[in-house]
Amino acid sequence: xxxxxxxxxxxxxxxxxxxxxxxxxxxxxxxxxxxxxxxxxxxxxxxxxxxxxxxxxxxxxxxxxxxxxxxxxxxxxxxxxxxxxxxxxxxxxxxxxxxxxxxxxxxxxxxxxxxxxxxxxxxxxxxxxxxxxxxxxxxxxxxxxxxxxxxxxxxxxxxxxxxxxxxxxxxxxxxxxxxxxxxxxxxxxxxxxxxxxxxxxxxxxxxxxxxxxxxxxxxxxxxxxxxxxxxxxxxxxxxxxxxxxxxxxxxxxxxxxxxxxxxxxxxxxxxxx
Numbered sequence: 162x163x164x165x166x167x168x169x170x171x172x173x174x175x176x177x178x179x180x181x182x183x184x185x186x187x188x189x190x191x192x193x194x195x196x197x198x199x200x201x202x203x204x205x206x207x208x209x210x211x212x213x214x215x216x217x218x219x220x221x222x223x224x225x226x227x228x229x230x231x232x233x234x235x236x237x238x239x240x241x242x243x244x245x246x247x248x249x250x251x252x253x254x255x256x257x258x259x260x261x262x263x264x265x266x267x268x269x270x271x272x273x274x275x276x277x278x279x280x281x282x283x284x285x286x287x288x289x290x291x292x293x294x295x296x297x298x299x300x301x302x303x304x305x306x307x308x309x310x311x312x313x314x315x316x317x318x319x320x321x322x323x324x325x326x327x328x329x330x331x332x333x334x335x336x337x338x339x340x341x342x343x344x345x346x347x348x349x350x351x352x353x354x355x356x357x358x359x360x361x362x363x364x365x366x367x368x369x370x371x372x373x374x375x376x377x378x379x380x381x382x383x384x385x386x387x388x389x390x391x392x393x394x395x396x397x398x399x400x401x402x403x404x405x406x407x408x409x410x411x412x413x414x415x416x417x418x419x420x421x422x423x424x425x426x427x428x429x430x431x432x433x434x
Contacts (some may be wrong), residue, residue, distance in 0.1 A: 169196035170203065171220065177213040177368075178360055179203065182220050189226035189271045190219040197249050204256045213371070214363050215260060216356060217279060218267040222349075227274020227297065250275060251307035258282035258311065259379060261372035263363045267356050268292050268333075268342065269349060277341075278308030281315040284375075286342035287355045288333040294341065296321075300328040316341050365421045367404040 164172055173180035181203050183190040207215050219225055228250070236242040257264060257279065266280050268288035273295050280286045280294075288294075296312070298305045305312065305325055313321045316339045323329070333345045346352050363371075373396050380389055404420065411418035 166202075167199050169193070170199050172203070177211070177364070178216065179207055179212045179214070180216040180218070182218050183225050184220045185229075186221035186223070188229060189223040190221075190276070191226045191229040192250065192275050193229040193232040194246055194249060197253050201249075201253045201256060204253070204260060207262050208256075208260060211368065212262050213368055214263045214265065214360050216265045216267060216360070217283070218356075219270065219276075223270030224266070224268045224272045224292070225274075225276025225279065226271040227276055230301065233303070247306050254278050254282055254307060254311060259375075261375060263371065265356055265359055265363075267352050269352060273297055274305065275308060278305070278311055280341060281308065281311040285344075285359055287344040287346060287352060287359070288336065288342045289349060289352055290333045290345050290347055292333045292336070293330045294332070294336045295328065295330040296325045297328050299325060365417065367400075367408060367418070368420055369404050370400050370408075373400065 169183070169185055171182040171184045173182075181200070183192075183196065185191060185193070185196065204215070206212070233243065233246065236246060254275075263285070264283045266283040266286045268280060268286060269292050270289075271293055272280055272288070273293070274297060277294055277296055296305050296308075309321065309325065312325070316324075320339050324331070331339075333342060336342045337345055344355060346355050377389075377393055377396070380392075384392075404418075407418050407420070
């Protein structure tokens with residue numbers, strides 16, 4: 162996967178970490194169908210090639226201003242085209258939600274509509290304090306069709322109703338109080354520092370244990386509790402007999418586990434380039 166393959170994204174491959182920057186700066190990185198499809202391709206690569214961290218950010222001081230209104234208007238009265246356009250975003254955000262990799266969103270500027278939805282499916286969301294969050298869809302005569310379920314799961318029903326039905330904007334501190342984001346920083350440099358620190362923490366965690374844990378979390382309230390706990394016990398035993406042996410040995414020997422040493426893979430990537 163090379164940068165030449167993308168029109169709307171900037172890719173930085175540092176396997177096991179993949180950074181993707183939304184890059185339509187003249188439109189505050191609003192999403193069109195091209196960007197949605199490119200993001201889906203990136204996420205398939207992350208899953209298929211066992212990347213451990215995906216970082217999503219935006220270019221030129223904005224994360225994402227939502228869907229591209231021009232893209233929607235170009236469909237005119239073709240209802241099926243509009244359905245497919247909207248549903249494509251839904252497939253992409255669902256993919257992001259269930260990625261086995263840790264997903265970090267680095268947020269600044271505008272985080273609206275679909276950008277707000279992406280933040281809601283991140284494993285870690287960090288924002289500059291002046292970042293603006295909002296669900297402006299109803300003020301534009303449309304609805305937050307694909308993101309509403311994810312927003313409700315993230316911040317709850319009553320807060321989603323307030324934001325979606327009144328179209329108000331909030332800043333990072335309030336977004337953190339709502340549980341939308343996890344950390345507030347002062348500026349772009351601190352945002353980058355916080356992301357790098359989070360990456361180091363993620364890399365210290367076992368790839369398989371992290372993947373299994375994320376799947377377990379997603380299964381809560383979707384399966385019978387006794388069945389879920391039985392399966393979790395099976396997964397726990399597999400973990401102890403697998404990467405848990407290396408993790409335990411590293412702990413007792415006061416060293417990093419093998420999976421935390423990414424220097425070899427980084428050198429291989431540099432050689433490939």
